[in-house]
Amino acid sequence: MASPRRLSAAGWIGAAIAAVVILTALVSLVWTPHDPTVMDVANKLSGPGAAHPLGTDHFGRDTLSQLMVGARVSIAVSVVAVGLGVGLGVPLGLLAAARRGWIDEAVMRFNDLAFAFPALLTAVLITALLGPGAINAILAIGLFNIPVFARVARGAALPLWKRPFIQAARLAGRGRTRISLDHILPNIAGTLIVQATIQFALAILAEAGLSYLGLGSQPPEVSWGRMLNEAQTFLFLEPRLAVLPGLAIVLTVLGLNLLGDGLRDRLDPRLETGLETRREGG
């Protein structure tokens, strides 16, 4: 029995960064050094110190607390947006691969259509039409994840349908839906996880972009994109205010991409054995 292949060093770094960000977001639910929305004009634009480890902004709000809550907002928006893409896109892709014919055609043409629009620009358009706000940002970002996951799921499922173990399942009286759920889905899960990691990074970028443009989370909500937006006035006076959220975004996206690449190597679909099967049985 071959030993499971390890995650690469870069993959581990990515996993560690992702873990730190998620942990920060979780901690922010119960504790932040200060209330990130409380203004303290007396202490505005103060540098890092004992009371404010990362300083304050032009309203005297605590930057560390804002970053922590911002992590939560970024993650929440991205999780829901990617979840939307997975939740609708994967079933569509599985359906297209299982049924072929006109259903497949319809799903793929819808995909082509969606891919023909520049995603971020259209997200801007959607939020501009629906009105700014976190929910609409989620919808706009999620919408563009649907065809991504539909395509990836279909592409990974199609070759599986030709495999003998699928034919065996048909001989065992299994219908196409059952086969899609019991055989296809577990066998494409690795591919989907890798894609989800990458889409997650893209969603964090998109959320920051929309918030920066004022189309995402609205004040008094805090997010990394908003922090960037508000910091630009003081870019030369207090570069720290822009650098910190910028760094948070870059690090998170980088970490997720490293993790995605690491997982891709680890869950090489050509090997056809993944996490569950690798658990040593005996």
Next chain:
Amino acid sequence: MTEPALLAVRDVVRAYPLPRRHPLAPAGTVRAVAGVSLDLARGESLGIVGESGCGKSTLSRLVTALEPPDAGRVHIAGHDPNTLPRMALRRLRRRVQMVFQDPMGSLDPRWTVARIVAEPLAGLAPDVPRADRRARVAEALAAVGLGAEALDLYPHQVSGGQRQRIAIARALVTDPDLVVADEPVSALDVSVQAQVLNLFLDLRARRGLALLFVSHDLDVVRHVTERVLVMVHGHAVETGPTEAVLSRPAHPHTAALRAAVPRIEAAWEGRARARHAGAPPPPEDVRPGDGCVYRARCPWAVDHCARAVPTLEPVGPGRSAACFRAREVMGG
């Protein structure tokens, strides 16, 4: 009234589109199975032999109703599986199972052996309570010589021979009347082949199983089957009792296949090509309707073979061959 034959196949045809040579080329088709008929009674065994690409696996998929024929009929116990409603098809499927060519590929890598072998029960035997499944699975595994310790393993944790046994156990778990085995041993080491073949013999003797046994290997077919059907380019060219056909072939292709024995070339993916006077021509060069499909490679070919298509004619007790010179081939 007599019971309908377990399996009756009449003139089945199955064509596939060929890849185009260039984008503007006309879309050609290859007739993987070009009008084959066969019968199988309860408890009987029939070998299907022929070189790689002659349509053996396609015929297996037609017989098991994994694919519908483009023309012709398949009847299992008097029913046409391709016209049956879904529930009736399930009942029929319970009686016909298959062992696939590639033992690794036919087992889901993410399923345990217990779940794999239980799948036909879950899908086809609603009368077997869930609680009894594990016992039935253990029984089927025991029948192929595997212990209960295999139940919780994954396919990649067992040897190739054991994988094939697992695939056979899955085919047996619903207690079928007919098992179609598509090259069940060609992917195995020669030493393991004998074990698995003996397993088939044993199962037939004990369960009265009818067997459709596909192979390119005459030795194997001789060992396991009573009757044999030889295929060339989708056509049945000779059929009859295995021993008689193989000891005195009536079709030049059977003779050529026999000359290739005892070479067992367990090649890549279990595909072996019998040593043969010339390789099979590419499928697009084999067109129906202009003479005997085999004539280009046939040492016995005469002008007449290019003008007419030979059909299966009786050449002996229970035997027939599709060759104008069958008598001479047998005599010579």
